[in-house]
Amino acid sequence: MAATINDLPDAILTNIFALISDTRTRNSLSLVCHKFLQLDKATRTSLTLRGNARDLVMIPHCFRSVTRLDLSLLSPWGHALLSSSSSLSYDPQLLAHNLRRAFPSVTSLTVYSRSPSVLQVLSPQWPGLRHVKLVRWHQRPQIPVGSDFSPVFEQCPSLTSLDLSEFYYWTEDLPPVLQTYPATAASLTKLNLLTKYIGFVGDEALLSIARNCPKLTLLHLADTASLATTRGDPIEEGFSSEDARISRAVLVELFSGLPLIEELVLDVCKNVRDSGSALKFLGPGLDSLSIKNSADLDDMGLIAIARGCWKLKKFEVVGCKRITGKGVRTLTSLLRKSLVEVGISACINLDAAASLRALEPVRDRIRRLHIDCVWQSVEEGGEDAEAVVCDFDLNELGEFQNADYVMDLFGGIEFEGMSNKKKRCKYSGEADCSYMGSNGNGFVCKSWERLRYLSLWIGVGDLLTPLPMVGLEDCPNLEEIQIRVEGDCRERHKPSERAFGLSTLARYPRLSKMQLDCGDTIGFALTAPFGQMDLSLWERFFLNGIVNLNLDELDYWPPQDRDVNQRSLSLPAAGLLAECETLRKLFIHGTASEHFMMFLLRIPNLRDVQLREDYYPAPENDMSTEMRVDSTSRFEDALNRRPIPD
DSSP states (O other): OOOOGGGSOHHHHHHHHHTOOOHHHHHHHTTTOHHHHHHHHHHOOEEEOOSBTTOGGGSOOSOTTOOEEEOTTOBSTTSOTTSOOTTOSSOHHHHHHHHHHHOTTOOEEEEEOSSHHHHHHHGGGOTTOOEEEEEEOSOOOSOOTTTTTHHHHHHOTTOOEEEEEEEOOOTTTHHHHHHHSHHHHHTOOEEEEEEOOSSOSSHHHHHHHHHHOTTOSEEEEEETHHHHOSSOOTTSOSOOSSBOSOOHHHHHHHHHHOTTOOEEEEEOSSBOTTOGGGGGGSOTTOOEEEEESOTTOOHHHHHHHHHHOTTOOEEEEESOTTOOHHHHHHHHHHTTTTOOEEEEESOTTOOHHHHHHHTGGGTTTOOEEEEEOOOHHHHHOHHHHHHHOOOOBGGGSTTOOOHHHHHHHTTTOOOTTOOTTTOBOSOOOOTTOTTOOBOSSSOBOOOOTTOOEEEEEEETTOOSTTGGGGTTSOOTTOOEEEEEEEEEGGGOOOOSSSOOSGGGGGGOTTOOEEEEEEEEEEOOSSOOOTTOOOHHHHHHHHHTTGGGSOOSEEEEEOOBBTTTTBOBOOHHHHHHHTTOTTOOEEEESSBOOHHHHHHGGGOTTOOEEEEOOOSSSOOSSOOTTSOOHHHHHHHHHHHHHSOOOO
């Protein structure tokens, strides 16, 4: 009799289940048999709770091994579900106690903390918390300084990681808490700050971090101005009107004083002069680096990064005007063995086709990719595009003609494909190059076999249809795509095409998840002037063709009208979404009428729907025509009453 997987010892099966992280895969395995169900319950360590917090009986008590718990998406989204409001139909203390009984081993917690009462109730339940992420898109309530963080620092002395990247607070809130609880502050190894300080990120602040937090492995310092416009104008030189209070010497001391740093984001929205030369002091242990709006970063700076950070797995450049395809190509050649995630955005010398050509050395390794859908090479024609695909010689890099100087940057060592005589990168445009093929127009056409996630930026009014022509024709394993549409519809007339081009994505056979972000698309929510379209017609343009995709999960951000502060799902959008028969999860990042939401009940396999106003500032009070707590509960009840075929 042939042996089956059930014949394996329980210890081996337990280890196999523990290595499975995909939630959908675990859910499927738990339905195979009772034994697999019990193994799933015993080994699941991460859980995100959805559903309405009023349903205390729905809290699962079978996942005792969960260490990472996410409560930020409880329904109705964004409401203070653990406050002591008299309008609540449940006891917040009872809910918190039930959560602790159900998940006694939690060490990582994510929660929507609209008011300090949430943490006051939850923090005592898990005093061993090591990682806390706070989420708040609503404006800060009128509370004493430091009230948002005091419960965590007081009740959780083992805290090592604090993530405030999606939490809006006052600049005065955090420093007093760090001073009041110095032992907890000194134990922090990861600090992700969204700072609202004007001029806060300066020499003094960076020196303080380098000297007082030597164990940091992750550091994110970003000014809120960097969130206002995520993509700058690539035509501008890149320098802001004033310089940051950061010197090159302090950057060198910061990089040298954090030997354990693995992930770094520094975006202060002001000039940091001569910062490129300081990058070579980054530690060799760095595996993730994001550089935004560095006006003086050039190709030689990229080489310095590749030489000093040879373990980089993730590299992102945004708004760096002086880098070219040659510099990026050199960096990817040097980091070929480690680099698996790349993002290139708002770089004037790197449109979509140029970015993809520069990534040829790692095309067979890239798993996650972001590019801008700027079709300049396509619009200029095949001759210009083909001229760009040429041999890449390190002797001709930028303004540096001295080969010995370049070799000195590499430390005198050879990298893969580099000969002693000519020092030529093997990733060239020669006809016999094994890393490159041409479709006759000079564009790369070889398969991106390992690409799982693709992120795109595209200007409003542009089409998605040229995407396969620039080199992304064959992505056999692409599973998830994010599309960000940005621009002002009020300055544009009706598009000549009926559809944005989502049907182009049907060529990717495994595509099942999509994030369509039109949140930075601005238009007229109500009556538009003569000759222009209101946002409902623009939504029809963006979503037309989505029915041709076999999506399981969709995140959708409706366009907005800033004059009336409205981001709402329109009737045409609701109708088009209702035709997506394969959808199982739908998250709308905005508001909607209850009547329009009821259209979504036509989707046969739909199991999870939520409205999330996760943009700043989130509306304090819902309009009478949009979803409120009561209407949300009615829709959820109607959704849960439906029989699901599978």
